[in-house]
Amino acid sequence: MVHSKVVTPEKEQEDSLDANDAVIGSGPAAHTAAIYLSRAELKPVLYEGMLANGTAAGGQLTTTTDVENFPGFPAGINGSELMDGMRKQSERFGTEIITETISRVDLSKRPFRLWKEWSDGPDEEPAHTADAVIIATGANARRLDLPGEEKYWQNGISACAVCDGAVPIFRNKPLYVIGGGDSAAEEAMFLTKYGSHVVVLVRKDKLRASKAMANRLLANSKVTVRFNTVATQVLGEEGPRGLMTHLRLKNVVSGEEETVDANGLFYAVGHDPATALVKSQVDLDTEGYIVTQPGTSYTSIPGVFAAGDVQDKRYRQAITSAGSGCIAALEAEKFLAEEESTEDVPAAAPEAGQSKIEPAAAEQNAQQAKETKAANPAVAEYRQNPLL
Incomplete structure (x- = not known):
């Protein structure tokens, strides 16, 4: 069943939610990632935020009247209408959308933990966790606050x-x-x-x-x-x-x-990337943008991906953000599949004459294999799923 959950201070959220993949953001990158993840049947949860970083759900496009350079709209389209369409498409394929701002994350180990601004106290254990996280929180153009x-x-x-x-x-x-x-x-x-x-x-x-x-x-x-x-x-x-x-x-x-x-x-006085949420956890450049491996969405933490303007300080276009959201989703899907296959492989029985591998040693070997793979991730190949 496709549904959207709207959370306000007056409405209590469900007790717990353990997601395969959490998407934090509400712009083209976030919704494109959610569409791809939901079509891959990974049941993503998208936290669109309630005026997160001072911007309404939908991101910077909600402040744009006419978008004339997004393919498929020869007569142009209102920015808010474009984002409404993306949101509906995310929901159509099964994305669970939660209208509450994520105020804190713990990315030190999996599953990653996410605190919601209204529902989770700062000293409480968060109710929501995720095995992979896509950060798509965007960047805000600096204003001058001139009269008029x-x-x-x-x-x-x-x-x-x-x-x-x-x-x-x-x-x-x-x-x-x-x-x-x-x-x-x-x-x-x-x-x-x-x-x-x-x-x-x-x-x-x-x-x-x-x-x-x-x-x-x-x-x-x-x-x-x-x-x-x-x-x-x-x-x-x-x-x-x-x-x-x-x-x-x-x-x-x-x-x-x-x-x-x-x-x-x-x-043309600069942008401020919305990276306060992950500061001191993932690598940022000198201007505060999330650092990703060239041509990918991989951050410095395995299982954490970045898409859109939060990692792109050069192009900052709706279409490039959407493309990077697609990349993040495909790479998150690949990551989760590899993690699942690693966990599902049974320990091999020792050959004759060999001593039995102790559980602690086996776990250490598996962890070393994961770290080696994370340090040298391959660029995800395009899925062979005909639905994509």
């Missing part, structure tokens, strides 16, 4: 030029990018395909971008870089669907202020 930012978010303001730059409201219009690094330079040059002109606002007197990227940016005739300049306010049309029309700027050296025409504002 909330009103015009996705009505002129965006944190992803590749995602939103081609929509009609930005075409042949003056566009602004905030940031001085490689990401800001890349976004600005991408936007030159659509905007009438692109202005890059840099707080300091020089770019942080690499020399090659900075030279390309400065040489582009459709780009102007304004140094020592910050945005102080976003202005625009009134009404619930009013669009951004102007931007208030300030020179941080002279103090001079001005209002300029601006129909688009793109933040």
Whole structure:
């Protein structure tokens, strides 16, 4: 029976749940992983969270009005509608969805333990465990909290030029990018395909971008870089669907202020990966993203996998997140199958003249074999299941 469990502080959760695979997250990576796992009859449990990391279930796409670059939707699709469809597809194949945030995990040994924010006290043993865990908690774009930012978010303001730059409201219009690094330079040059002109606002007197990227940016005739300049306010049309029309700027050296025409504002000031949950347990890079083995979803802990923006600081697209969710599911399935086959193999009887292997020694040998396999995991081959 396909079902979804909604957990609130007023509704008590079931006493215990031991899952084959737990998926933590609610975006494209999480739901793609859940779809593949449920079709493999692994009965995954997906914890979508209740405003986890300040974001509604569905992830960053729920803050996007129109998604025009996800295959299968020639006319585009609303971000929330796209995520609703993914959620329904997860449920259709048997994923158990729990609307409660995982506040703590213990990944020191299997089965891994998961504490739920409302149902489990900090000093209590958690009711939920899993033999494998897929971390797909995403990353949040940094905001500047400018006056008018909330009103015009996705009505002129965006944190992803590749995602939103081609929509009609930005075409042949003056566009602004905030940031001085490689990401800001890349976004600005991408936007030159659509905007009438692109202005890059840099707080300091020089770019942080690499020399090659900075030279390309400065040489582009459709780009102007304004140094020592910050945005102080976003202005625009009134009404619930009013669009951004102007931007208030300030020179941080002279103090001079001005209002300029601006129909688009793109933040390129970085993202914060939602990795506080696993910090000090799995390996993270210097920016806080989960480190995975190249081309895989393997983390530093056998049985723990990462997918989506929580481990991808380069592309950050819905379609690439979905693809990495697929990879994580296939590798988690392979891991569980290998663990099960290892556990099911009976101890071989000693040959004539050999001493009997003591249980402790046999267990040690099995553990060494697991550690060797975990240290050198093979990239999972595509399942030979015709249903996939």
